Amino acid sequence: MARKVSQNRKALVTVAAWAVGIAIFFPILWTVILSFKSEGDAIKTPFEVLSANWTLESYSTVQERSNYLRHFWNSVVLSVGSTLLGLLIAVPAAWAMAFVPGKRTKDVLMWMLSTKMLPPVGVLVPLYLIFRDFGLLDTRIGLVIVLTLINLPIIVWMLYTYFREIPGEILEAARMDGATLRAEILYVLTPMAVPGIASTLLLNIILAWNEAFWTLNLTAAKAAPLTAFIASYSSPEGLFYAKLSAASTMAIAPILIMGWFSQKQLVRGLTFGAVK
Amino acid sequence: MGRITLDKVRKAFGEVEVIPPLDLTIDDGEFVVFVGPSGCGKSTLLRLIAGLEDITSGQIRIDREDATDVPPAKRGLAMVFQSYALYPHMSVRKNIAFPLKMAGMDPTEIDKRVNEAASVLNLAQYLDRRPGQLSGGQRQRVAIGRAIVREPKAFLFDEPLSNLDAALRVNMRLEISELHQTLKTTMIYVTHDQVEAMTMADKIVVLHAGRIEQVGSPLELYRTPRNRFVAGFIGSPKMNFVEGAEAAKYDAHSIGIRPEHVDMSRESGVWQGRVGVSEHLGSDTFSHVHVDGIGTINVRTSGEVDVRHGDTVWLTPTAANIHRFDKEGLAIR
Amino acid sequence: MATKHSRAAARLMISPAVLLLLGWMIVPLAMTLYFSFQRYNLLMPGMEEFTGFTNYRFFLTDPAFFAALLHTLQLVLGVLVITIVGGVLLALLLDQPFWGQGIVRILVIAPFFVMPTVSALVWKNMFLNPVNGLFAHIAKFFGLQPYDFLAQAPLASIIGIVSWQWLPFATLILLTALQSLDQEQLEAAEMDGAGPMSRFTYIMLPHLARAITVVILIQTIFLLSVFAEILVTTNGGPGTASTNLTYLIYVQSLLQFDVGGGSAGGVVAIILANIVAIFLMRMIGKNLES
Ligand SMILES: Nc1ncnc2c1ncn2[C@@H]1O[C@H](COP(=O)(O)OP(=O)(O)O)[C@@H](O)[C@H]1O
Ligand SMILES: [Mg+2]
Numbered sequence: 001m002a003r004k005v006s007q008n009r010k011a012l013v014t015v016a017a018w019a020v021g022i023a024i025f026f027p028i029l030w031t032v033i034l035s036f037k038s039e040g041d042a043i044k045t046p047f048e049v050l051s052a053n054w055t056l057e058s059y060s061t062v063q064e065r066s067n068y069l070r071h072f073w074n075s076v077v078l079s080v081g082s083t084l085l086g087l088l089i090a091v092p093a094a095w096a097m098a099f100v101p102g103k104r105t106k107d108v109l110m111w112m113l114s115t116k117m118l119p120p121v122g123v124l125v126p127l128y129l130i131f132r133d134f135g136l137l138d139t140r141i142g143l144v145i146v147l148t149l150i151n152l153p154i155i156v157w158m159l160y161t162y163f164r165e166i167p168g169e170i171l172e173a174a175r176m177d178g179a180t181l182r183a184e185i186l187y188v189l190t191p192m193a194v195p196g197i198a199s200t201l202l203l204n205i206i207l208a209w210n211e212a213f214w215t216l217n218l219t220a221a222k223a224a225p226l227t228a229f230i231a232s233y234s235s236p237e238g239l240f241y242a243k244l245s246a247a248s249t250m251a252i253a254p255i256l257i258m259g260w261f262s263q264k265q266l267v268r269g270l271t272f273g274a275v276k
Numbered sequence: 277m278g279r280i281t282l283d284k285v286r287k288a289f290g291e292v293e294v295i296p297p298l299d300l301t302i303d304d305g306e307f308v309v310f311v312g313p314s315g316c317g318k319s320t321l322l323r324l325i326a327g328l329e330d331i332t333s334g335q336i337r338i339d340r341e342d343a344t345d346v347p348p349a350k351r352g353l354a355m356v357f358q359s360y361a362l363y364p365h366m367s368v369r370k371n372i373a374f375p376l377k378m379a380g381m382d383p384t385e386i387d388k389r390v391n392e393a394a395s396v397l398n399l400a401q402y403l404d405r406r407p408g409q410l411s412g413g414q415r416q417r418v419a420i421g422r423a424i425v426r427e428p429k430a431f432l433f434d435e436p437l438s439n440l441d442a443a444l445r446v447n448m449r450l451e452i453s454e455l456h457q458t459l460k461t462t463m464i465y466v467t468h469d470q471v472e473a474m475t476m477a478d479k480i481v482v483l484h485a486g487r488i489e490q491v492g493s494p495l496e497l498y499r500t501p502r503n504r505f506v507a508g509f510i511g512s513p514k515m516n517f518v519e520g521a522e523a524a525k526y527d528a529h530s531i532g533i534r535p536e537h538v539d540m541s542r543e544s545g546v547w548q549g550r551v552g553v554s555e556h557l558g559s560d561t562f563s564h565v566h567v568d569g570i571g572t573i574n575v576r577t578s579g580e581v582d583v584r585h586g587d588t589v590w591l592t593p594t595a596a597n598i599h600r601f602d603k604e605g606l607a608i609r
Numbered sequence: 610m611a612t613k614h615s616r617a618a619a620r621l622m623i624s625p626a627v628l629l630l631l632g633w634m635i636v637p638l639a640m641t642l643y644f645s646f647q648r649y650n651l652l653m654p655g656m657e658e659f660t661g662f663t664n665y666r667f668f669l670t671d672p673a674f675f676a677a678l679l680h681t682l683q684l685v686l687g688v689l690v691i692t693i694v695g696g697v698l699l700a701l702l703l704d705q706p707f708w709g710q711g712i713v714r715i716l717v718i719a720p721f722f723v724m725p726t727v728s729a730l731v732w733k734n735m736f737l738n739p740v741n742g743l744f745a746h747i748a749k750f751f752g753l754q755p756y757d758f759l760a761q762a763p764l765a766s767i768i769g770i771v772s773w774q775w776l777p778f779a780t781l782i783l784l785t786a787l788q789s790l791d792q793e794q795l796e797a798a799e800m801d802g803a804g805p806m807s808r809f810t811y812i813m814l815p816h817l818a819r820a821i822t823v824v825i826l827i828q829t830i831f832l833l834s835v836f837a838e839i840l841v842t843t844n845g846g847p848g849t850a851s852t853n854l855t856y857l858i859y860v861q862s863l864l865q866f867d868v869g870g871g872s873a874g875g876v877v878a879i880i881l882a883n884i885v886a887i888f889l890m891r892m893i894g895k896n897l898e899s
Contacts (some may be wrong), residue, residue: 021716100619110621127642173361177375212837259722
């Protein structure tokens with residue numbers, strides 16, 4: 001790390017890196033800017049847009065017109081609910097695989113991963129019919145179940161890689177100290193794994209928040225989260241750039257912020273611990 | 277009470293037999309040390325007793341009751357791990373209190389016991405720290421504290437001192453011995469260091485490739501090792517072994533003589549040799565003497581002796597201390 | 610660590626996860642398989658009957674199927690190439706010391722957190738729109754004719770949008786891998802007289818191999834089922850110019866209510882995905898064992 005770098009070179013890299021960074025971020029930035037403009041201004045040329053007045057009118061229109069808050073709340077319930085439910089199922093499973101590994105543990109893990117490769121569209125029809133017959137279409141509970149199941153392999157894998165870094169001797173010590181399995185997991189393993197569990201939680205909330213296949217196909221209005229809410233803007237109706245921008249900004253802001261906080265864990269989580 | 281009996285205990289990991297069938301009795305209040313080279317199965321044996329591993333066949337009894345299928349939490353034993361295995365997210369106080377909390381003891385009694393243990397182990401002012409903020413020796417004490425508060429039937433130690441520096445190790449050795457004198461509870465102590473075994477044990481169990489080579493008091497093992505392995509393992513510096521013609525003179529396949537049982541002289545003796553490296557410790561001098569036809573003999577002499585590289589000296593093993601071994605390495609008595 | 614008790618406990622603890630995933634896999638799969646042999650249209654209830662391979666014959670001989678297959682392949686490969694090449698270059702750039710590393714990292718990673726429907730709509734309207742989009746404004750500024758991206762090059766546009774979403778992911782992973790490269794290795798190579806190009810080819814690239822494998826695996830999983838981006842931008846069109854397999858099956862089953870045909874398509878998609886998966890798992894298994 002102690003390589004000497006000339007200031008000139010560093011300045012050059014700085015310019016290049018910032019240029020690329022801003023270019024990649026630009027669509028988001030532009031969306032945010034448009035969201036604070038009036039509809040009339042939002043479709044003008046970039047220079048005119050930048051010099052136009054700033055306004056919050058789009059935000060209030062969006063809320064009035066399409067009940068943003070309800071969809072936002074649906075997104076929260078779906079992503080947090082499915083992640084918590086997933087953790088509840090995955091923590092014991094990951095404990096078992098990390099601390100009582102058997103001959104087939106690796107295979108089970110690989111199999112779980114392979115269920116993620118099942119193309120969702122391959123099971124779209126039956127799931128749609130099951131949902132229809134059980135009255136789960138457009139319900140939050142139905143989607144929570146689906147999101148839990150599609151993210152369960154990732155949750156198990158992430159927890160597994162975190163648990164494996166906890167020395168087994170500490171759990172054995174707990175056992176020697178008279179702890180039951182429940183106490184071992186509750187009082188020793190879980191508190192020690194808090195950082196890992198937290199990043200698993202964060203990443204899976206992000207994934208569930210942005211999931212757009214099942215949420216689009218299995219909801220209509222009542223349980224529709226933000227993904228579906230935004231999709232309703234796909235057929236233009238008059239001037240709508242500013243409103244679309246405001247709605248988009250509100251849909252991505254919370255998760256963008258969470259994402260920035262969890263970027264380090266994101267790598268590890270999404271690569272199943274293969275890249276740290 | 278804490279009498280532990282192993283009856284034909286055998287352990288295999290898959291096809292690999294790590295512990296062949298083995299019998300052993302550990303009496304109540306005894307300080308027993310399992311000693312042997314690394315990888316010989318000491319930890320495995322200790323973990324079998326703890327219940328952290330299942331035995332493949334045989335029986336383990338604790339106080340006459342069959343404990344073979346009793347889970348570790350219910351065996352009433354306490355263990356101190358090599359890595360200390362403290363709970364990093366709990367304060368020292370919570371660490372020590374953990375087994376009592378698990379036992380469902382009431383908080384005032386827990387407090388009382390934790391404070392007692394802390395004062396015995398000089399931990400009173402650290403009770404509110406996390407293990408991460410303690411030195412190695414202090415962590416070791418916390419681990420011991422966690423073990424003693426629940427008044428177990430026996431303590432199991434797995435190389436508890438191997439992560440400490442040399443000076444601290446000597447101190448802790450004394451403290452653990454002291455603790456045993458006070459508590460008079462059965463202790464099983466695993467180490468690969470024969471000095472720890474000799475200084476602490478009432479009874480030493482020498483293990484080699486999962487097999488018990490000999491069981492006895494430190495001095496029994498020192499004086500009458502049952503075979504070459506024990507003879508070579510117990511005692512420091514190691515016993516010298518001589519084979520061939522010289523051994524045949526004693527009607528043995530090989531003979532062994534400890535460095536402290538060889539006299540060195542400038543004038544006369546049985547074997548003539550040249551001094552190689554000599555180590556001057558002040559209290560003792562260790563001289564490595566090359567003897568033609570025999571090999572290198574290590575000699576221990578009390579105090580400071582003026583020998584140099586290349587000096588010619590005469591060595592004489594004291595006859596009463598010569599150990600004789602047959603072809604299989606068993607001692608001939 | 611392992612006793613009868615703990616193993617029994619482990620089996621108990623792992624079973625909810627395993628059973629749920631097993632059910633999640635088997636029940637819908639079996640149903641898809643069953644429907645795929647039925648004539649079953651939601652608009653004509655009560656008319657269901659066994660039709661053998663008819664659904665498959667119709668699906669597989671439909672020209673739209675081959676188009677969709679090709680588009681799926683183009684989409685996956687196109688995005689993979691763009692994100693991996695771009696990701697490696699970006700990672701090399703960002704791995705060097707510069708002012709504001711933390712902020713640039715945040716800027717670069719941001720698109721990954723944008724939900725697919727939002728990014729597709731933002732690109733479709735604010736950038737690619739031939740009248741009011743930013744690119745149209747720029748074209749007009751230079752006196753050029755605005756290009757109607759989604760009409761003229763729908764698939765390429767979608768590849769572009771999806772690449773924008775996944776480039777951050779590839780970059781972040783490759784950057785992380787690059788940062789774990791032992792600096793001393795590079796210095797040793799430099800001492801041995803290796804120039805920047807050979808340092809990259811012989812030291813950095815092999816070190817990145819594992820990370821690249823992981824990127825390919827994970828992106829492929831997601832790219833095979835790109836859906837929302839197509840739904841909100843082109844609806845698969847014009848014609849079927851931007852219809853991938855996922856979208857085709859969606860159209861057939863939920864828009865044309867042809868459960869049988871959609872299911873046959875689903876089975877085909879599953880088989881194709883499995884071929885890809887086996888191939889990937891092999892590759893990844895080799896790369897991850899070490
Ligand atoms: N869980 C296990 N699975 C397979 N082999 C093991 C396991 N634990 C220990 N062993 C083997 O058993 C032997 C004894 O190990 P151990 O009891 O740890 O030795 P020691 O503590 O005396 O150094 C070693 O050869 C080791 O490789
Ligand atoms: Mg050991």
